[in-house]
Amino acid sequence: MLADEHYSVVILKTSDKDVRRISTNRTWHHTLLHATMFLLIGLACASFAIANPRAAPNPLRIYFPLQVYFIDVEGGQATLFVAPTGQSLLIDTGWPGNNFRDADRIIAAAKDAGISKLDYVLITHYHDDHVGGAPQLAQRIPIGTFIDHGENREPAAQKLYDAYKALLDSGKYNHIVAKPGDILPIQGIRAEVITADGAVIQTPLPGAGQPNPYCTNSPEPPADTTENPRSLGVLITFGKLRILDLGDLTADKERELMCPINRLGKIDIYIASHHGFDQSGSIALVHAIAPKVTIVDNGAKKGGSPSALDIIKSSPRIDGVWQLHFSVEAGAAHNTAMDFIANPQGTDNANYLRLTAHPGGSFEVFSSRTKETKTYSTSH
Numbered sequence: 001m002l003a004d005e006h007y008s009v010v011i012l013k014t015s016d017k018d019v020r021r022i023s024t025n026r027t028w029h030h031t032l033l034h035a036t037m038f039l040l041i042g043l044a045c046a047s048f049a050i051a052n053p054r055a056a057p058n059p060l061r062i063y064f065p066l067q068v069y070f071i072d073v074e075g076g077q078a079t080l081f082v083a084p085t086g087q088s089l090l091i092d093t094g095w096p097g098n099n100f101r102d103a104d105r106i107i108a109a110a111k112d113a114g115i116s117k118l119d120y121v122l123i124t125h126y127h128d129d130h131v132g133g134a135p136q137l138a139q140r141i142p143i144g145t146f147i148d149h150g151e152n153r154e155p156a157a158q159k160l161y162d163a164y165k166a167l168l169d170s171g172k173y174n175h176i177v178a179k180p181g182d183i184l185p186i187q188g189i190r191a192e193v194i195t196a197d198g199a200v201i202q203t204p205l206p207g208a209g210q211p212n213p214y215c216t217n218s219p220e221p222p223a224d225t226t227e228n229p230r231s232l233g234v235l236i237t238f239g240k241l242r243i244l245d246l247g248d249l250t251a252d253k254e255r256e257l258m259c260p261i262n263r264l265g266k267i268d269i270y271i272a273s274h275h276g277f278d279q280s281g282s283i284a285l286v287h288a289i290a291p292k293v294t295i296v297d298n299g300a301k302k303g304g305s306p307s308a309l310d311i312i313k314s315s316p317r318i319d320g321v322w323q324l325h326f327s328v329e330a331g332a333a334h335n336t337a338m339d340f341i342a343n344p345q346g347t348d349n350a351n352y353l354r355l356t357a358h359p360g361g362s363f364e365v366f367s368s369r370t371k372e373t374k375t376y377s378t379s380h
Contacts (some may be wrong), residue, residue, distance in 0.1 A: 014201040032356065035377065037125065046247065055333040066189060068240045068355040072324050072343060073102040073298025075275055076129030081236065082113045082187025089120045091245055096132035096160070103136040105350055110141065112354075113129040117142040119185055121179075122234070124247030125149065125227040126157040129302075131164050139166055145174035147184065148199040157227050178232055186237075194264070195233035195249055198319075200257040205235070208265035215259035220282035221251035229253040235264070239359025241378060244289065245271040246280075262288045268378045269355065269363070272296040272312060275303025276327070283311055290317040290376055295353060296336075300325045302344070306334040319376060322353055322365055340370050355378065 020124070064084035071078040073094030074103050088110070094102030110118070121143050123131045128233040146168060152161035165207055176182065180201045184191040196346045223229075229246030246254075254273070258264055270291035274280035275298045286294075294312045298304035304327025312321055314334070320335040324346040338344060342351040351369040361378040 003022055004099065014329060034291050048249050050369055054248065066241075066357040067113055068243070068357070069113065070271075070295050070297055070342075070353040070355070071102075071105050071109050072325060072352055073105060073129070073133070073297075074348075075297075075302030075325070076102065076133070077124070077247070077275070077297050078102060078106050078109075078133070079297070080109050080113065081094055081186075081189065082115060083186060083238075084113065085188035087119045087187045088113070088115050089122060089184075089189075089191065090115070090118050090131040091122045092124055092247075093133035093137045094120065096136070096163075100136050100140065101148050102133040103140045105352075106133075106137060106281060107140050107350060111362070114243060117144065119144045120184070121145070122147040123149075123232045124233070124245075126152045126154065126161040126164065127158055127227055127248070128157075130247070131160055131174075133173060134164050138173075139291065143173055143255075145176060147176045147178055147232070148176045149230055152227065153197070153230055154225075154227040179321045184234070190237040192235045192237070193232065194235050194244075195231060195246060195253060195257065197232075198230045198253070200253060201263055204261060204263040207263055208263055209261050210261075211260060212258050212262040212288045214284045214287045214328070216259070218251075218255065218259075219281050221255060221282070222250050224250040224279070228279070235267075238268065238357050240361035241357050241363060242267050243269040243271070243357075246273045246293075248274040248280065249283075250278075250279050251282040254280065254282050258284045258288050264289055265299050266290050266317070268292045270294045270312075272298075272303075274310070275299070276305060276308045276312070276323075278288050278305035278307045281308040281311055284350070286311050286315050292317055293320040293322070293363075293376055294321045295355070296321070298323055298325050300343070300348075303327065304335070306330045309334045309336070320374065322367075324353065325352075338365075339372065342367055344369075 014366040067082045069080040076094040077092035078094045079091040156248040170257045176195045178196050180193050180199050182193040228248040229250045231249045233246030267289040323339045326341050342353050354366045357363040362374045364375045366373045
């Protein structure tokens with residue numbers, strides 16, 4: 001399915017400006033109920049239009065939104081995408097241990113989204129805060145397919161990889177080893193692999209490829225030999241909206257990806273690499289992609305480095321910075337505004353952020369702590 005082929009219901013409208021969308025606060029099941037209602041209304045109106053052609057207005061498509069949950073797994077990553085088709089993609093599974101804490105938080109998000117299985121689970125790399133929760137998660141909810149970058153490359157991560165590999169070897173799951181340039185088979189969104197196993201895309205994406213002026217102000221970083229630079233990173237496209245998640249990709253690989261030319265172009269939503277640690281999120285990447293909004297999935301004492309947050313906040317087009325936690329290291333001077341932090345200092349209530357996106361490019365971010373929603377529009 002192409003990025004602009006979204007599931008929709010055709011009804012009739014009275015003017016070109018009369019655009020209505022299904023409420024983004026309802027679950028998938030509620031959305032289906034309303035879609036059925038609109039379909040019945042549309043069929044009735046279509047019958048009327050056939051009988052009365054002069055009275056028939058122009059048709060309008062009602063689009064279902066994309067929903068993205070940024071789940072608090074205390075400085076790890078667990079990001080749930082639920083496409084308009086109902087198919088789901090979970091990027092990373094949080095930590096091991098903790099009495100199923102992270103698995104249960106993922107299940108709570110899935111329930112809120114109205115889904116009872118995970119069609120795809122993408123493992124960016126084999127560190128404990130990304131792959132560690134996979135065995136517990138598999139005990140809690142059906143999973144269709146695991147996606148990863150292939151073999152583990154870091155001896156210190158071998159035990160975690162072995163636990164994950166045991167799931168794959170059980171024969172219960174499909175398995176995809178992704179390479180840069182691959183399009184993942186998720187219906188309702190376009191998910192293109194940007195980085196994997198230390199390799200990056202070589203051909204610029206459509207509309208990209210311009211010289212990157214920020215490379216000159218970005219120092220040559222040392223090579224990272226851990227699993228981080230091997231992160232499986234993806235660009236999610238939904239209509240006009242572009243969401244970038246590069247896992248824990250480090251600055252050396254960011255430079256390889258973005259210099260001397262910008263292979264990505266502008267990005268609307270940037271899921272901050274490496275939880276906002278200063279080993280990632282270089283100027284060469286962040287200022288070149290110029291995100292409209294950045295989501296930082298940091299913990300209170302993990303991620304959210306002052307310099308990384310400052311780079312994000314000084315990015316040319318930035319209009320909103322959201323964090324899962326107040327960063328103790330960053331302090332008041334470098335954290336984003338309190339209304340944009342899901343879990344303020346001294347609290348641990350597993351508050352999450354939810355993004356609801358529309359194919360025209362607009363989107364909203366909802367905080368489960370404040371119960372407030374902020375709306376954004378995009379332009380390239």
